[in-house]
Amino acid sequence: MSNCCSSTSCCGSLPDGGVRIPQVDSMITRSDKLKRLAFRLGIGRMSLTVSPGLYALGSPGPEDPVLVSANFKLTFDQLRGSLKGRKAWLLILDTKGINVWCAAGKGTFGTEELIRQIENSGLKMIISHRELILPQLGAPGIQAHEVRRRSGFRIHYGPVSLEKLGEYLESGMKATREMRRKTFTLPERAKLIPLELVQSWKVCAGAAALSLILTLILHGAGGLTLLYDVLPVLIALASGACITPLLLPYIPGRAFFLKGAFVGAVLSGLFVALSTPLLSQTIFILATVVAVSSFFAMNFTGASTFTSLSGVKKEMRYALPFQAALILIALAGRILAEVLQRGGAV
Amino acid sequence: MRYLKDVVTLEFDPERCSGCGMCIEVCPHEVFVPAGEIVEVQERDRCIECGACMINCASGAIRVQAGVGCAAAILDGIIRNKEPSCDCSSAGCCS
Numbered sequence: 001m002s003n004c005c006s007s008t009s010c011c012g013s014l015p016d017g018g019v020r021i022p023q024v025d026s027m028i029t030r031s032d033k034l035k036r037l038a039f040r041l042g043i044g045r046m047s048l049t050v051s052p053g054l055y056a057l058g059s060p061g062p063e064d065p066v067l068v069s070a071n072f073k074l075t076f077d078q079l080r081g082s083l084k085g086r087k088a089w090l091l092i093l094d095t096k097g098i099n100v101w102c103a104a105g106k107g108t109f110g111t112e113e114l115i116r117q118i119e120n121s122g123l124k125m126i127i128s129h130r131e132l133i134l135p136q137l138g139a140p141g142i143q144a145h146e147v148r149r150r151s152g153f154r155i156h157y158g159p160v161s162l163e164k165l166g167e168y169l170e171s172g173m174k175a176t177r178e179m180r181r182k183t184f185t186l187p188e189r190a191k192l193i194p195l196e197l198v199q200s201w202k203v204c205a206g207a208a209a210l211s212l213i214l215t216l217i218l219h220g221a222g223g224l225t226l227l228y229d230v231l232p233v234l235i236a237l238a239s240g241a242c243i244t245p246l247l248l249p250y251i252p253g254r255a256f257f258l259k260g261a262f263v264g265a266v267l268s269g270l271f272v273a274l275s276t277p278l279l280s281q282t283i284f285i286l287a288t289v290v291a292v293s294s295f296f297a298m299n300f301t302g303a304s305t306f307t308s309l310s311g312v313k314k315e316m317r318y319a320l321p322f323q324a325a326l327i328l329i330a331l332a333g334r335i336l337a338e339v340l341q342r343g344g345a346v
Numbered sequence: 347m348r349y350l351k352d353v354v355t356l357e358f359d360p361e362r363c364s365g366c367g368m369c370i371e372v373c374p375h376e377v378f379v380p381a382g383e384i385v386e387v388q389e390r391d392r393c394i395e396c397g398a399c400m401i402n403c404a405s406g407a408i409r410v411q412a413g414v415g416c417a418a419a420i421l422d423g424i425i426r427n428k429e430p431s432c433d434c435s436s437a438g439c440c441s
Contacts, residue, residue, distance in 0.1 A: 105396060105414060139372035139398035140412065157371050175371075182374035184347060249347045256417075302416030306375065308395040309413035309420075311350040316417060 021126075023056045026084040032077050039074060040191060042198035048073040049097035054121035060087040062128040065169065067158075068114065069135065070095040070103050082162040086169070089127065093117055104141035111143045118151045133158045133173065136180060184305045189245045192303045196241040200296055207292050208233045211284070214331070218280075218338050228281050235271055236289040239263045240296025248304075256307075257319035260297020264290040280337035287330035291323040298323075354393040355411040360384055362407035369399035369408060 038044045052071045057080060066089040069079050076092065093113045095103035103109035114132075118124070134142060136157045144155040159168050159179035168175060211229040240260040244251060251259040268289035272282045298319050301307045356377070363384040370378045370385060375392040378385045378399065397412030414420075 104398075105412070136372060136398075137374065139402055140396045141401070143401050144368065145402070145404040160374055177376070180371070180374065181376060254348060254350055298417045300417075302414070302418050304415075306347050306392070306394060307349050307415040308354050308393060309411070309415045310353040310355055310395060312415045312417050312420060314350060314353050316420060319417075 021054050021056050021121075022051075023059075024080055024090070025058065026080050026086075028077055028081045032073075036074055036077070041194045047097070050076045050092060052092045052094035052117060054117075054123065054126070055090040055092060056087075057083055057090055058087040060089050062126060064088050065133055066091055066123065066127060066131070067133045067165075068093065068117075068138070070098065070100045070109055070138075072097050072099045072103075075099050078162050079165075082165045084166075086166075089123075091117055091121065091123065091132070100135050101137040101140075104138045107141050109138050110141040111146050114142060114147055115151050118153060124152070130154060131156060135162075136160045136175075137182070182305050184248075186246065188305075189248060192300075193242055193245055196245065196296070196300060196303065197237065200237055200241050200299075203292065203295065204233050204237055207236065207288060210331075211288070214284070214334060218335075227275060228277050228285065232268065232271065232285045232289050233292070235267050236264060236292035237296065239267045239289065240293035241300070243267075244293070244297040245300050245303075255315040255319070256301050256304075257294045257298040257315055257322065260300075261290050261294040261322070263297075264293025267293075278337075278341070280334045280341060283333035283337055284330045287326045287333065291326035291330070294319065294326075295323050348391065349394075351391050354390060354395055355409075356387065356390060356393045356395070357409040358387050359407045360386070362405045364405045364407075366404065368402040368404070372398040372402050374398070 035048065039048060050071045050073050064087050067079065067083075068091045069075055071092050071094055076090075079090065091114075093103075093109055094117075095108040095113075098106070098108060100109055130153050132147075132153045133156050137160055139157055142155065144157075148154050156173050157175070158173070159165060159175055160182050161179070164179045168179060208230055211232065212224060215223050215225075215229050240263070244256070244260045244263050247263075248259065252262055253259045265286070268286050271289075272285055277285065298315065301312045301315070358378075365380075365384045367380065367385065370376075370380065374396070375389065375394060377387060377389050377393045379388040393410070394415060395410050395412050397410055400408045400410050400412065
């Protein structure tokens with residue numbers, strides 16, 4: 001392989017019968033960490049792929065374990081980092097730079113790709129055993145019995161979390177029940193928030209525009225305020241894309257759109273109680289914040305680890321009409337209240 | 347954390363089950379548990395329809411409609427009038 005991995009940790013290569021195998025270590029450099037941070041914040045479009053194929057972690061021999069993973073740099077780095085002080089072979093599949101779990105769902109972390117990488121790397125001539133360790137979350141894409149039949153390699157599914165990989169190896173490849181469960185802890189949820197915020201800007205801009213245009217029409221430019229036209233949008237964003245994910249298990253309702261609506265209602269209720277807008281603006285703010293917060297929370301289903309496609313489809317059958325109705329109520333309610341107010345009725 | 351009740355498409359046929367336990371090994375939410383010589387579905391509502399059990403069952407005892415549980419992908423599918431899929435072109439739900 002003339003093209004080494006794109007990570008800065010590539011520190012040489014092992015000659016092996018004419019085929020040079022890139023050698024990597026367990027060091028995560030500052031550059032690696034910066035790239036990870038940038039990715040989590042949605043900044044930059046740098047390539048986060050590594051070249052697929054076989055890598056040597058340290059100086060492994062024919063008896064050392066073979067760990068299979070994806071060619072997403074963050075995954076590759078995390079794998080290396082979890083193996084400090086160990087020697088192992090890393091067989092990296094071409095998942096187009098996507099992490100293991102998503103790639104498995106799409107089929108790119110799949111049976112055919114695994115067999116291809118086994119063959120292309122000449123693994124059988126390098127390794128004396130016939131065992132592969134795969135991440136458990138790769139299982140949706142891998143037909144273990146088929147891989148065994150066609151390549152001769154037996155698959156062991158390792159822990160869900162790389163943090164447990166060392167323990168798994170130490171125990172002789174025995175996985176505990178905890179190792180096999182996918183959690184969704186507070187830190188795991190929190191890590192996803194920056195990207196949710198970054199991706200929400202279009203809806204935020206739309207909601208703010210709606211409010212600003214209405215105020216402009218009803219009260220003229222003099223009526224535009226940050227307080228009533230812009231702040232509610234930020235409240236909806238904080239509510240649906242930040243607080244709902246953080247407090248997910250504690251918020252009433254199983255459907256995400258309901259959780260978002262609940263938090264939105266509480267926060268917008270507090271807001272109008274404290275800032276006492278006109279009736280027309282109150283209706284508009286309450287309805288819009290609940291709808292937008294509900295929408296953002298609904299979108300969080302894609303980043304969560306315990307939702308099913310059937311469940312999300314069912315949820316959306318109620319969520320979308322709910323949110324649309326609220327927006328209509330917001331518009332109609334505000335205009336109606338405005339008209340009545342000017343007529344002296346309220 | 348619990349999601350919606352009674353929605354998943356998971357189907358298990360105990361007649362075909364060989365008791366190999368692969369479903370128990372690959373399931374990230376402990377949906378299956380040992381039951382004598384074979385297995386049984388204990389926590390159906392925890393199933394996320396990832397399909398790991400189905401693809402790793404050599405006996406063909408499991409069926410599920412696997413797919414991405416992602417509202418944004420479904421919404422996108424509705425707008426573009428096609429099946430929902432994670433196209434992963436943006437660093438969105440994937441990664």
